[in-house]
Amino acid sequence: MLDDLIDSVALEVPDAPRATIRDMLSWASREFCTEADAWVTEEGPVIYGADSDYPLIVAPAGEAIRIVSLTMDGRMVTQGEGFEQRSPTEIVFSQTPSQAVISGRLACRPKRGDFPADGVLSRWGEPIADGARWRLLLLPQSWRDPELASYYQRRFLAGITDAKQQSRLGHARGGARVQMRRFV
Template sequence: MTLDDLVHQVAQDVPEAPLMTVRDTITRMARELCTEADVWVQEGEPVVVAANTDNPEIVASSGEPLRLISLQIDGRERVQGHSFYQPTPTTIELYQRPKASMLYGRLACRPAMGDIPPDEVMERWGMAIANGARWRLLMLPQPWRDFERANYYHQQYLTDVATARQNSRLGHARGGARVKARRFI
C-alpha cells in the first residue's frame, strides 16, 4: 500500500479535506504508530557501531532509531537491562565491552518527519495508519469536523495499536498457538 493509496482511501471518508492535509496527517500517524507499537523493526543489520570503544552509538540504516529490542553480544542474544542500557534513542551503555566493534540485533525505528515507513510496514499496518488519519482529520476545527465518526475511528486506531503492540512483543508473530484438540468420546 503506497502513500497515494492511503491518501485516496482517507479522502473518501473526509472529502472536504485538502489532499496535502490528508497526506501530512497520514505521515504523522505512520510516525506515531511506529513510535507507539514498534511496527518497524530492522533486523540482520549492524545496529550498534563502535561497540568496543568508550562511545558506542546506535544507528539505523533508514529512519530514526527508537529502541533496541535485542542485541547479539558475543554470540548470545541479550535484551535491555541484562547486558546493556539505552538512555536515549542513539546512545547505549554496555555493561561489559564486547569483542566486536559492530553489533547486530533488532532495532525499532520510526520514519523521519514527513516520511513513511517501508512498504512491508505500509502493507501490514496501512489500515491502522488510515484509521488514525481519519480520526485526526475529523477532530480538526474545520467544516468537516464530525465527533461521532472521529470517536469511531479513534477506537479503531486504538485497537490497531494494541494489536500491533502485542504482535511486536511476540516477535511479529502471525496466527495463534497451535493446540491439539482433545478426542471426542
C-alpha cells in the same frame, strides 16, 4: 501503497486536500510506530563503536527508538542482559564488547514527514489511515465531525494495541495451535 491509503482516507473526508491527508498519514504512521514497535528492522549493524566509550546506535532507515535485541558474542541478548538503553541514542554495556560493530533488531519510526517501510504500511495501513481520519475530522474545517473522529481515534488506539501484542509475540502472524485430545 501510499496512494491507496490517501484514497482510502479521502473517501471519508472528501473535501480535505491530498497534501493535508498525506501530512496526517505521516503523523499517524510516526505515532503508530513510536507507540507499537510496528517497524522492527534487522538490516545491517545497529551499533557502531561498541568497543569504545561512546557507542553509536544507528537506524538503517528512519529514527531509532528501542533496541529489541542484539547479537553479541554469537548469542542474542535483550535489554538488561549485558546492556541498558537509557535513551534512543544512548547505550551502556555492563562489559565492553569485543567487537566494534554489533547487529540486532531495532524498533524504528519514520522521520518527520516520511513514511515507514512498505511492509509496515501494507500490514498496518488501516489503523494508520484511521489515525489520519481521526486527526482530519478534528480540524476546524468544513468537514469537522468530532463524533466520527472519536470513533476513528478508538480504532487507531485498538490498532496500536494489536501491533503491540504482535510485537511482543515476535511479529508472529499465526496463533498457537492446540491439538484436541482424543475422546476414548
